[in-house]
Amino acid sequence: MRTILITGPGGSGRTTVAAATALAAARAGTRTLVLSADRTDTLGAALGASTGPAPSRVAANLTAWRPDAATGFRDDLAAFQERASSALDLLGASRLDPEEVTPLPGAEELALLRALRDAALAEAHDLLVVDLPATPHALALLSLPEELRRYLRRLLPPERQAARALRPVLGRLAGVPMPAEWLYETAARWDVDLAAVEAVVADRDTVVRLVAEPGPGGADAVRAARLALALRGLRPDLLVANRVLPEAEAVPGSWLDGPVAQQRKTLEEWREDGHDIHAVAHLGRDPRGAHDLADLAVPAVNDTSSTVEWPVTDRLAEDGVLVWHIPLPGAVRDELDLIRRGDELVLTAGQFRRIVPLPSALRRCRVDGAALRDGELRIRFAPDPDLWPGAR
Numbered sequence: 001m002r003t004i005l006i007t008g009p010g011g012s013g014r015t016t017v018a019a020a021t022a023l024a025a026a027r028a029g030t031r032t033l034v035l036s037a038d039r040t041d042t043l044g045a046a047l048g049a050s051t052g053p054a055p056s057r058v059a060a061n062l063t064a065w066r067p068d069a070a071t072g073f074r075d076d077l078a079a080f081q082e083r084a085s086s087a088l089d090l091l092g093a094s095r096l097d098p099e100e101v102t103p104l105p106g107a108e109e110l111a112l113l114r115a116l117r118d119a120a121l122a123e124a125h126d127l128l129v130v131d132l133p134a135t136p137h138a139l140a141l142l143s144l145p146e147e148l149r150r151y152l153r154r155l156l157p158p159e160r161q162a163a164r165a166l167r168p169v170l171g172r173l174a175g176v177p178m179p180a181e182w183l184y185e186t187a188a189r190w191d192v193d194l195a196a197v198e199a200v201v202a203d204r205d206t207v208v209r210l211v212a213e214p215g216p217g218g219a220d221a222v223r224a225a226r227l228a229l230a231l232r233g234l235r236p237d238l239l240v241a242n243r244v245l246p247e248a249e250a251v252p253g254s255w256l257d258g259p260v261a262q263q264r265k266t267l268e269e270w271r272e273d274g275h276d277i278h279a280v281a282h283l284g285r286d287p288r289g290a291h292d293l294a295d296l297a298v299p300a301v302n303d304t305s306s307t308v309e310w311p312v313t314d315r316l317a318e319d320g321v322l323v324w325h326i327p328l329p330g331a332v333r334d335e336l337d338l339i340r341r342g343d344e345l346v347l348t349a350g351q352f353r354r355i356v357p358l359p360s361a362l363r364r365c366r367v368d369g370a371a372l373r374d375g376e377l378r379i380r381f382a383p384d385p386d387l388w389p390g391a392r
Contacts, residue, residue, distance in 0.1 A: 004130070267279070
């Protein structure tokens with residue numbers, strides 16, 4: 001299944017573009033599901049049909065779904081209380097009733113991730129279009145499965161689960177209670193669920209479509225998003241330049257002259273940076289309904305989407321040093337930071353950070369230097385004599 005993740009700065013029209021993308025695919029005969037985690041039904045307003053907590057058919061070949069975060073949060077809390085009942089009884093804790101529970105911040109996003117996983121596993125559609133939150137929030141959301149799995153592995157290493165039979169004996173010897181069985185079972189179940197979401201995000205058929213208005217604010221947002229996508233290894237799709245004013249209406253000296261010139265300059269800069277741009281004309285109104293969405297002419301599939309792998313396979317330099325090539329378009333040298341911590345590499349680019357496990361070959365090396373050239377970070381690794389097998 002192909003997945004298009006759509007995001008952009010707040011107010012850029014990403015929900016409208018998501019609706020237009022999904023409708024274009026459905027009209028081409030593709031079984032399409034469009035997802036949104038917006039509390040208000042902006043997706044339904046754009047489609048001209050209300051959406052709800054259950055998948056609903058809104059047009060031929062098109063299903064819309066706005067997952068209910070409240071129900072999912074209450075179900076999860078009830079399941080947690082049931083599994084931890086012995087511990088709660090020991091502490092004398094009072095149970096929470098589902099009716100008194102209000103979803104915590106972030107529940108909508110977690111509901112969206114769960115729906116993303118369920119949609120991929122169901123395989124009932126050929127295309128999944130996801131209306132993500134604004135770019136900074138969306139990027140944090142997409143990185144959540146990888147980060148949470150890393151935390152779980154650190155807190156409850158899988159190898160420790162092999163000693164389940166010894167846990168009661170160890171508890172008596174140590175004089176302290178060992179982690180309960182349900183804790184490891186819960187962690188294992190979370191890991192499976194998170195891995196399913198991570199697999200969808202990292203799939204070769206998953207792309208990220210950016211939406212922005214061509215202007216100074218949109219240019220800054222696209223520049224930051226481009227770097228963040230590269231750092232996360234996410235494949236960019238189209239850059240949708242939304243609400244583009246018509247050149248013909250810009251009479252010299254009129255109030256439209258300035259905005260049109262500004263948009264023209266930004267579009268030229270985006271093309272020079274190598275973005276695959278699709279310009280969407282300003283309709284003079286907020287698009288509503290199938291007819292308006294069709295007028296936007298947003299393509300459902302872009303066959304020229306980037307397929308750059310992250311990181312690029314390490315190459316052996318002439319002097320015997322291994323070089324890891326990591327594409328970071330738009331990165332600034334002064335805003336880069338690199339730390340080796342055990343078998344991981346902590347890479348920071350501006351306001352974004354990623355912790356990357358090193359390949360087995362590089363774990364036996366020491367960092368010998370790094371350089372940023374032509375939008376690519378090149379990290380040199382010299383073999384560690386104490387760990388690298390000697391020549392025979």
